[in-house]
Amino acid sequence: MRxxxxxxxxAVVGILGFFGIKEIIxxxxxxxxxxxxxxxxxxxxxxxxxxxxxxxxxxQLINFAHGEIYMIGAMTALIVASVLGLWGWxxxxxxxxxxxxxxxxxxxxGFTVEKIAYKPLRTAPRLSALISAIGMSLFLQNYVMLAxxxxxxxxxxxxxxxxxxxxxxxxxxxxxxxxxxxxxxxMILLGxxxxxxxxxxxxxxxxxDKIMASLVGINVNRVIxxxxxxxxxxxxIGGVLIACHVGQVNFFIGFLAGLKAFIAAVLGGxxxxxxxxxxxxxxxxxxxxxxxxxxxxxxxxxAFSILVIILIFRPSGILGKDETSKV
Amino acid sequence: MVTKKEIKLSFVIAxxxxxxxxxxxxxxxxxxxxxxxxxxxxxxxxxxxxxxASLIWNYFLRMKEEKKKSDTKEDIPIVxxxxxxxxFKIPFLVAIGIFALVYPFVxxxxxxxxxxxxxxxxxxxxxxxxxxxxxxxxxxxxxxxYAVGAYAYALLNLxxxxxxxVVLPISALLGTIFGxxxxxxxxxxxxxYLAIVTLGFGEIIRIVLENWDELGNGPRGIGNIPAPxxxxxxxxxxxxxxxxxxxxxxxxxxxIFFVNRLENSRIGRAWIALRDDxxxxxxxxxxxxxxxLTAFALGATWAALGGVVFAAKTSFINPMxxxxxxxxxxxxxxxxxxxxxxxxxxxxxxxLILLPEYLRAVAEYRMLVxxxxxxxxxxxxxxxxxxxxxxxxxxxxxxE
Numbered sequence: 001m002r003x004x005x006x007x008x009x010x011a012v013v014g015i016l017g018f019f020g021i022k023e024i025i026x027x028x029x030x031x032x033x034x035x036x037x038x039x040x041x042x043x044x045x046x047x048x049x050x051x052x053x054x055x056x057x058x059x060q061l062i063n064f065a066h067g068e069i070y071m072i073g074a075m076t077a078l079i080v081a082s083v084l085g086l087w088g089w090x091x092x093x094x095x096x097x098x099x100x101x102x103x104x105x106x107x108x109x110g111f112t113v114e115k116i117a118y119k120p121l122r123t124a125p126r127l128s129a130l131i132s133a134i135g136m137s138l139f140l141q142n143y144v145m146l147a148x149x150x151x152x153x154x155x156x157x158x159x160x161x162x163x164x165x166x167x168x169x170x171x172x173x174x175x176x177x178x179x180x181x182x183x184x185x186x187m188i189l190l191g192x193x194x195x196x197x198x199x200x201x202x203x204x205x206x207x208x209d210k211i212m213a214s215l216v217g218i219n220v221n222r223v224i225x226x227x228x229x230x231x232x233x234x235x236x237i238g239g240v241l242i243a244c245h246v247g248q249v250n251f252f253i254g255f256l257a258g259l260k261a262f263i264a265a266v267l268g269g270x271x272x273x274x275x276x277x278x279x280x281x282x283x284x285x286x287x288x289x290x291x292x293x294x295x296x297x298x299x300x301x302x303a304f305s306i307l308v309i310i311l312i313f314r315p316s317g318i319l320g321k322d323e324t325s326k327v
Numbered sequence: 328m329v330t331k332k333e334i335k336l337s338f339v340i341a342x343x344x345x346x347x348x349x350x351x352x353x354x355x356x357x358x359x360x361x362x363x364x365x366x367x368x369x370x371x372x373x374x375x376x377x378x379x380a381s382l383i384w385n386y387f388l389r390m391k392e393e394k395k396k397s398d399t400k401e402d403i404p405i406v407x408x409x410x411x412x413x414x415f416k417i418p419f420l421v422a423i424g425i426f427a428l429v430y431p432f433v434x435x436x437x438x439x440x441x442x443x444x445x446x447x448x449x450x451x452x453x454x455x456x457x458x459x460x461x462x463x464x465x466x467x468x469x470x471x472x473y474a475v476g477a478y479a480y481a482l483l484n485l486x487x488x489x490x491x492x493v494v495l496p497i498s499a500l501l502g503t504i505f506g507x508x509x510x511x512x513x514x515x516x517x518x519x520y521l522a523i524v525t526l527g528f529g530e531i532i533r534i535v536l537e538n539w540d541e542l543g544n545g546p547r548g549i550g551n552i553p554a555p556x557x558x559x560x561x562x563x564x565x566x567x568x569x570x571x572x573x574x575x576x577x578x579x580x581x582x583i584f585f586v587n588r589l590e591n592s593r594i595g596r597a598w599i600a601l602r603d604d605x606x607x608x609x610x611x612x613x614x615x616x617x618x619x620l621t622a623f624a625l626g627a628t629w630a631a632l633g634g635v636v637f638a639a640k641t642s643f644i645n646p647m648x649x650x651x652x653x654x655x656x657x658x659x660x661x662x663x664x665x666x667x668x669x670x671x672x673x674x675x676x677x678x679l680i681l682l683p684e685y686l687r688a689v690a691e692y693r694m695l696v697x698x699x700x701x702x703x704x705x706x707x708x709x710x711x712x713x714x715x716x717x718x719x720x721x722x723x724x725x726x727e
Contacts, residue, residue: 056519072351075351076351079350080350082363086362109347116702117706121709125666128710132702135697135702141694142695142698147351147355263527297534298534301535307523
């Protein structure tokens with residue numbers, strides 16, 4: 001089995017490497033475009049995947065409603081931006097206010113969803129919490145659809161096409177660059193939050209052992225709420241950014257994006273924050289390469305195939321720890 | 328009953344929800360005509376509804392807590408207690424039997440047709456119950472096997488003219504084969520990794536069906552699938568619905584019989600043991616992998632059978648019938664009904680499938696209500712509507 005895995009691995013890498021290098025030499029600009037496009041896509045996945053992986057790390061729940069939080073973030077930004085735009089406010093103010101509102105409202109929704117649908121189920125079987133999450137996801141989707149519209153709403157890009165960016169704009173647009181830079185900043189901030197602050201320490205402790213954490217005086221409920229809020233905030237940023245990138249929003253965007261981000265989180269090893277980022281980048285870049293060089297209609301099949309292949313070789317994801325269960 | 332403190336709390340919660348839903352409920356943007364409409368009346372309604380909802384919610388939550396504290400002994404769900412009572416059991420089963428027999432003749436074709444779909448879900452739910460409820464493997468790609476069954480019937484009939492009754496065992500076999508093939512590489516994974524990989528496989532099968540035109544016409548699907556025949560006799564449309572209804576009833580009875588026998592068999596007990604504690608189970612000498620694989624393959628078999636009936640009933644299939652939402656609905660049937668309990672799964676399927684059908688009167692709100700109900704049922708009855716009851720072995724003292 002082991003020998004088989006090694007042979008298969010070498011063969012796949014060899015074939016991909018050979019064709020890869022051939023293609024890169026043939027058309028380096030196209031390759032660069034695909035690579036950067038993949039990086040953008042991966043950054044968005046990473047922003048959403050963080051919420052999944054943090055929540056999973058703490059309460060072992062697949063938060064199905066997370067994609068909807070992301071959608072609500074994008075929706076709120078759209079609504080705020082349109083209202084302020086009609087009132088004739090300054091565009092710079094609109095950008096800031098739209099993003100702030102999106103983040104605040106997403107956080108509030110994340111917090112409320114946790115209180116309603118997950119908190120009463122802390123001690124219940126895990127599948128019950130999963131069904132509750134699915135119900136919440138369905139509810140939020142339909143709530144937005146009924147209160148607003150089921151059609152796609154055009155979303156004017158909040159990020160202007162900077163003048164100084166013109167020379168390289170054909171390879172990577174200003175929006176894509178903004179997405180990548182923002183993601184890097186958010187990642188650094190989040191890493192610092194988890195590593196250096198008191199609440200970050202409490203989060204790590206809760207993830208390791210809830211009962212022990214509460215024994216040393218950590219308010220576990222508050223830590224869980226904070227995790228949901230932080231995860232929702234990153235999802236909201238992702239929502240605004242992707243709405244700028246794609247240019248339209250509707251009530252159903254959260255589902256597929258959430259699914260992909262979840263795959264990315266599992267790919268990297270669910271529960272691990274660096275794993276989620278790495279998994280997202282791997283997924284985003286390889287998807288972009290695949291659609292660029294092969295068939296675009298099998299994009300999703302490819303995403304799932306990568307997942308299956310990686311999990312067969314590393315059953316706990318790329319960076320996940322191999323857990324040995326003890327008696 | 329309701330304290331002053333609770334009213335105050337509900338008031339605060341109502342205010343919170345009014346703020347929370349403000350941008351989405353009140354403001355309506357029309358980006359094409361560039362107008363904004365403010366619907367202030369929605370704000371008022373949200374406040375009032377949230378106030379009372381919160382009162383009721385907190386009241387029931389408190390009742391649940393108090394109940395948990397007060398009685399420590401397990402209370403058996405009323406349905407199980409009734410079924411254990413011999414005096415009640417036989418008339419009850421006879422009544423259900425008679426009701427099932429006369430149903431298609433009393434009610435219209437529309438109602439029969441809806442009941443057929445619900446009964447198909449009973450089959451699927453019972454099949455998934457083997458995988459999720461008994462063996463404890465979270466399978467989110469169950470619909471893949473359902474699609475295998477449906478496409479097997481449609482394609483075999485289209486190309487070779489094979490009839491329903493011949494396809495039924497073939498597709499069951501195909502389901503088993505697919506289940507084994509898929510289970511073989513993925514069953515080494517644990518818990519949620521397994522869930523996401525099975526979900527992936529489910530989606531892969533759907534997307535392949537959608538894009539592979541030569542196989543099944545892609546998204547246009549396959550039409551004109553014949554209804555099952557009765558020893559060569561083909562019924563007219565009305566009678567064939569009734570006929571399919573009885574076939575499904577027969578299959579459901581068969582499923583219930585099988586699942587019941589399986590549950591109390593050696594392999595069934597091995598599944599339950601494996602679900603509860605893998606290590607202890609392996610220490611008792613149970614082959615973990617083989618046991619899981621059997622559960623997975625058997626679950627797939629029922630899904631394929633359900634797929635054949637589905638194709639025969641609708642006479643048209645396309646990949647849109649096999650989305651991930653279908654898997655999720657079947658999972659909901661199992662969990663909301665009560666994991667591991669066959670009666671629960673049947674009740675779950677009937678509630679979950681019939682409810683949205685009859686909620687069509689409030690068509691646009693039905694999915695909203697459906698989502699909310701899922702949350703509510705899970706919060707107040709986390710173990711499902713009809714909880715499974717562990718078999719208790721009683722030892723009687725031997726007189727010396």
